[in-house]
Amino acid sequence: xxxxxxxxxxxxxxxxALAEGVAPDDVSYSDYGEVTVSLSGQPGDATRGREIFANKxxxxxxxxxxxxxxxxxxxxxxxxxxxxxxGSYRTAEELRGIVANAKMTFEGTVMPAFYKTSGFIxxxxxxxxxxxxxxxxxxxxxxEIEDVVAFLMTLQDS
Amino acid sequence: MRHMALTAIAAVLAGTAAFAGGADDDTLILNDExxxxxxxxxxxxxxxxxxxxxxxxxxxxxxxxQLQTDDFENQGMIFxxxxxxxxxxxxxxxxxxxxxxxGDAAESMVGVAATYPKxxxxxxxxxxxxxxxxxxxxxxxxAEPWKYDSGDAINxxxxxxxxxxxxxxxxxxxxxxxxxxxxxKDIYYTRYGQLELACASCHEQNYGNYIRADHLSQGQINGFxxxxxxxxxxxxxxxxxxxCIRDTRAHTFSPGSPEFVALELYVKSRGNGLSVExxxxxx
Numbered sequence: 528x529x530x531x532x533x534x535x536x537x538x539x540x541x542x543x544a545l546a547e548g549v550a551p552d553d554v555s556y557s558d559y560g561e562v563t564v565s566l567s568g569q570p571g572d573a574t575r576g577r578e579i580f581a582n583k584x585x586x587x588x589x590x591x592x593x594x595x596x597x598x599x600x601x602x603x604x605x606x607x608x609x610x611x612x613x614g615s616y617r618t619a620e621e622l623r624g625i626v627a628n629a630k631m632t633f634e635g636t637v638m639p640a641f642y643k644t645s646g647f648i649x650x651x652x653x654x655x656x657x658x659x660x661x662x663x664x665x666x667x668x669x670x671e672i673e674d675v676v677a678f679l680m681t682l683q684d685s
Numbered sequence: 686m687r688h689m690a691l692t693a694i695a696a697v698l699a700g701t702a703a704f705a706g707g708a709d710d711d712t713l714i715l716n717d718e719x720x721x722x723x724x725x726x727x728x729x730x731x732x733x734x735x736x737x738x739x740x741x742x743x744x745x746x747x748x749x750x751q752l753q754t755d756d757f758e759n760q761g762m763i764f765x766x767x768x769x770x771x772x773x774x775x776x777x778x779x780x781x782x783x784x785x786x787x788g789d790a791a792e793s794m795v796g797v798a799a800t801y802p803k804x805x806x807x808x809x810x811x812x813x814x815x816x817x818x819x820x821x822x823x824x825x826x827x828a829e830p831w832k833y834d835s836g837d838a839i840n841x842x843x844x845x846x847x848x849x850x851x852x853x854x855x856x857x858x859x860x861x862x863x864x865x866x867x868x869x870k871d872i873y874y875t876r877y878g879q880l881e882l883a884c885a886s887c888h889e890q891n892y893g894n895y896i897r898a899d900h901l902s903q904g905q906i907n908g909f910x911x912x913x914x915x916x917x918x919x920x921x922x923x924x925x926x927x928x929c930i931r932d933t934r935a936h937t938f939s940p941g942s943p944e945f946v947a948l949e950l951y952v953k954s955r956g957n958g959l960s961v962e963x964x965x966x967x968x
Binding site for chain 2: 602637651656
């Protein structure tokens with residue numbers, strides 16, 4: 528009974544994602560790497576986006592980027608640029624494209640693509656070191672990308 | 686007592702803030718005797734990528750660096766001592782120890798580790814030090830080979846390597862070793878895993894930068910085996926490679942695999958000219 532309920536709920540979410548969202552292989556990038564439509568079809572939640580940005584097992588963006596507003600989070604990295612004010616000088620479309628697949632904006636960048644599921648060399652199953660399953664999930668879901676973009680938009684020049 | 690002191694240091698380290706940046710300018714003198722070359726001009730084959738090669742020692746905190754200056758503080762030397770015992774231990778069907786053929790390691794093993802991995806004519810392959818030790822064990826001693834990067838294998842590697850400390854890394858990359866070296870170079874620049882990062886992404890493009898709490902070095906292997914405060918044991922080169930590739934969300938290679946043998950030769954050659962430091966201390 529319980530199991531059936533969960534399965535039903537799961538297929539509902541999957542159905543909803545297909546109906547309104549964009550699958551990783553179907554994202555369309557402009558010549559400059561922008562993505563115009565919401566990947567999940569829903570608006571992002573900046574509070575959740577902040578957590579994903581800082582959380583080691585999720586976006587872990589802070590491992591490469593420092594952000595003054597995240598003073599409560601220890602150890603900001605230096606591999607990427609400081610993102611203070613990025614919401615003032617970048618549009619939501621640009622940011623969505625950068626977070627989904629930064630290589631479309633910055634050729635050859637070391638920044639990983641967070642909404643991509645194919646074209647990897649020896650992809651793994653998370654951090655286990657083992658081979659990836661056939662249905663490899665993107666690092667962040669469509670909604671998580673939207674949440675992170677919403678958070679980045681809150682980083683305005685003061 | 687000693688263990689407690691180490692734990693205290695580890696705690697202090699975890700609390701220090703990031704953003705120190707770059708390699709420091711300290712000098713590594715071993716046992717008040719041997720001055721190590723920890724920075725030097727990049728070998729010719731690397732000159733289009735970087736000017737200077739730098740030991741991983743320069744990217745560690747003063748407290749961690751200090752532990753490597755004295756054999757009595759360097760926990761890695763305890764494991765090298767186990768290797769010394771194994772050197773003299775008779776094993777296998779031929780009633781032989783390493784010492785039966787090689788005598789005193791303090792004489793016969795001087796400079797050996799500095800030139801490995803190395804082409805072996807008879808076997809027509811590039812061999813790491815561990816592969817050579819296992820060949821001696823199986824063909825000359827009639828003993829079982831050690832599992833790659835296992836405790837026994839690493840202890841022996843540390844013991845043998847300790848006799849090259851202060852000598853320049855000097856592996857050959859031309860002649861019959863060249864094909865393997867090129868394979869290793871390919872692997873070094875391949876962007877593996879779901880994060881699509883190559884060794885070069887972190888250790889060539891970003892050394893000196895922090896990635897979260899980790900201060901990125903050039904990923905040199907002149908200090909291997911390394912005693913890491915994090916896991917309180919000696920760590921082999923291939924295990925380190927495996928960890929780094931795993932961290933790119935990739936399907937790793939295995940210790941002892943042809944891919945890691947080739948990568949070891951290539952990465953070691955990037956350190957040609959740095960002093961051998963193994964066993965070194967890292968965090």
